[in-house]
Amino acid sequence: MKKLIIVVVIGVIACGAYYFVSKRNTAYSPSPTPTPEAINPAPSSGTANIDIQNSAFSPMTITVKAGTKVVWTNKDSITHTVTSDAGAPQYFTSRFPAGGTFGAILTAPGTYHYHCDVHPEITGTVIVTQ
Ligand SMILES: [Cu+2]
DSSP: OHHHHHHHHHHHHHHHHHHHHHHHHHHTOOOOOOOHHHHSOOOOSOEEEEEEOSSSEESSEEEEETTEEEEEEEOSSSOEEEEEOTTOSSOOEEEEOTTOEEEEEEOSOEEEEEEOSSSTTOEEEEEEEO
């Protein structure tokens, strides 16, 4: 009789253990593999920053996606402008003093050469991709 009880107890424990393990396996089944997009999202069309410092655009050339807002910040102590060259896909210009900022949303893909009207030797380029 004592032997039977031990067998039953072992059986119950074995079943319980099996139930626990199988349930745990279900609960911890691996989640679906994330899509590459989720891991490495394409650069979104957000904001790109360009400084005007020491009478130069920095970076001098940037590449952004169409729809990106490009923001120039004048970190010099003199007034500059940001003015697109003739032939740029979109025209933009702004004159802003020391500490000022200017933002332009560039929606048309292409190469934008631009300059400072006050100091035409200061030039930069924004490349807008699709
Ligand atoms: Cu200037």
